[in-house]
Structure formats: structure tokens, C-alpha cells
Amino acid sequence: MFTIKICGITRHDDAVVAAEAGADAIGLNFYAKSPRSVSVETAMEIARAVDGGPVVVGVFVNASAAEIARVVAAVALGAIQLHGDEPAEFVNELPHGVPVIRAARIGAAGLAEAAAYRDACGDLGRPLAAMLLDASVKVAPGEEVVYGGSGHRLDWPRVAAERGVLAPTPLILAGGLTPVNVAEAIAVSRCDGVDTASGVEVSPGVKDQQMVRSFIAAARRALR
Numbered sequence: 001m002f003t004i005k006i007c008g009i010t011r012h013d014d015a016v017v018a019a020e021a022g023a024d025a026i027g028l029n030f031y032a033k034s035p036r037s038v039s040v041e042t043a044m045e046i047a048r049a050v051d052g053g054p055v056v057v058g059v060f061v062n063a064s065a066a067e068i069a070r071v072v073a074a075v076a077l078g079a080i081q082l083h084g085d086e087p088a089e090f091v092n093e094l095p096h097g098v099p100v101i102r103a104a105r106i107g108a109a110g111l112a113e114a115a116a117y118r119d120a121c122g123d124l125g126r127p128l129a130a131m132l133l134d135a136s137v138k139v140a141p142g143e144e145v146v147y148g149g150s151g152h153r154l155d156w157p158r159v160a161a162e163r164g165v166l167a168p169t170p171l172i173l174a175g176g177l178t179p180v181n182v183a184e185a186i187a188v189s190r191c192d193g194v195d196t197a198s199g200v201e202v203s204p205g206v207k208d209q210q211m212v213r214s215f216i217a218a219a220r221r222a223l224r
């Protein structure tokens with residue numbers, strides 16, 4: 001569905017730079033606790049700025065189906081990224097005709113859990129458009145779960161070794177990707193696409209526009 005996604009964009013100009021540099025998708029984050037969260041009004045403005053360009057993906061963490069439907073309609077999102085603890089059955093409550101990407105935080109158990117989730121969505125008649133593989137971050141008891149944007153890397157060789165269990169679902173590698181490591185990440189993991197948030201930033205939600213351009217160019221070369 002897409003191969004290069006720049007996530008956590010909060011500024012109109014960063015979205016335009018990503019689009020002009022050839023991003024296939026941009027991610028707008030609607031999780032209020034994220035430093036990259038945007039209001040629906042800002043999201044509408046950003047989506048208008050890149051109209052006809054990259055797919056605009058809405059990132060949600062444990063939002064209600066009604067809330068997601070409201071945002072999808074207002075912002076004309078091209079895809080929904082579930083990045084929380086939503087069960088597989090939840091996909092059936094989402095607006096029809098909008099592709100769903102599941103973010104799976106990959107820990108010690110590897111990709112098997114993600115494959116079971118993917119299969120359950122298929123059985124429900126709502127196959128996933130892609131699976132986004134993100135890092136799982138250990139937190140101390142009582143601390144907030146880190147759902148995403150952690151800058152932590154996955155075990156790329158392990159992803160490559162286990163990716164077959166998720167075939168033929170497209171795999172988007174995320175977690176700690178930067179302009180410097182993205183080519184190696186693609187070569188080693190053999191994923192179909194890549195996603196980055198913190199790896200191209202000056203500060204959370206503020207993209208370094210040169211890093212965005214470099215990331216996209218390096219990823220594009222490596223994905224050829």
C-alpha cells in the first residue's frame with residue numbers, strides 16, 4: 001500500500017517537504033498523550049496541504065470507533081493505523097473502505113502474535129492492509145506504556161528470519177530508523193516499507209527537513 005512513511009508530522013511545512021521528497025505516506029497522530037499529537041483542525045490543514053500526494057494515515061491509540069470515524073470523515077484519512085491495545089474484533093467497527101494498518105510492538109515472542117492478529121482480522125472479513133512492526137519498550141511497573149515513537153530498534157535479523165509467518169501481508173519496519181541506518185535496516189530485515197518518527201526530528205513533532213529528505217532518498221534507493 002505504501003513503502004515510505006514519515007510519521008508524527010505536526011507542521012504544515014514538514015508535510016509539504018515530505019510530500020515533495022517523495023514520501024508515500026505521512027502519519028498524523030491523534031493520541032493525546034503523544035508529543036506528536038495534532039488536533040483535528042491542524043490535521044485538516046496538513047491534509048489539505050498535501051492533497052493528491054502521500055496517503056494521510058491517522059495514528060490512534062485505544063480510541064473509540066466513533067472517535068476514529070469522526071476523524072476519518074473530518075480529515076479524509078487514507079488509512080487508519082491502530083497503535084494501541086485494540087483487539088482484532090475492533091477492526092469490524094471501523095469505517096468501511098478505509099485500509100487498516102496494525103502496529104505490533106515486537107518483543108521476545110517475535111512475530112507470532114502479530115501473525116495471529118493478522119489471521120483473526122482476515123477471518124473477520126477485514127484483512128489488514130499492512131502490519132507495522134515497532135519496538136516494544138520495557139517500562140517499570142506503574143509507568144505509562146510507551147506505545148510508539150520510542151526511537152528503539154527492532155532485532156532486524158530476527159524480523160528477516162520470521163517474516164514468512166506474516167506473508168503475504170506487507171510489512172512496514174519502524175522503530176529507531178534514521179537516514180543513516182534505514183538502508184541497512186531494509187537490507188537486513190527485508191521488510192516492504194519503512195516508517196520513522198523520532199529519527200528525523202529536531203525535537204518531538206518538529207521534523208528536521210534535511211533529515212526527512214535524506215531518509216526518503218536513502219530508503220527509496222534501498223527499496224529498489
Ligand SMILES: O=C(O)c1ccccc1NCC(=O)[C@H](O)[C@H](O)COP(=O)(O)O
Binds near residue numbers: 007031034061152
Ligand atoms: O510517535 C509517537 O509519539 C507515537 C505515540 C504513540 C503511538 C504511536 C506513535 N507513533 C507511531 C509511529 O508510527 C512511529 O513512527 C513509530 O512508533 C516509530 O517511532 P520512532 O522509533 O520514533 O521512529
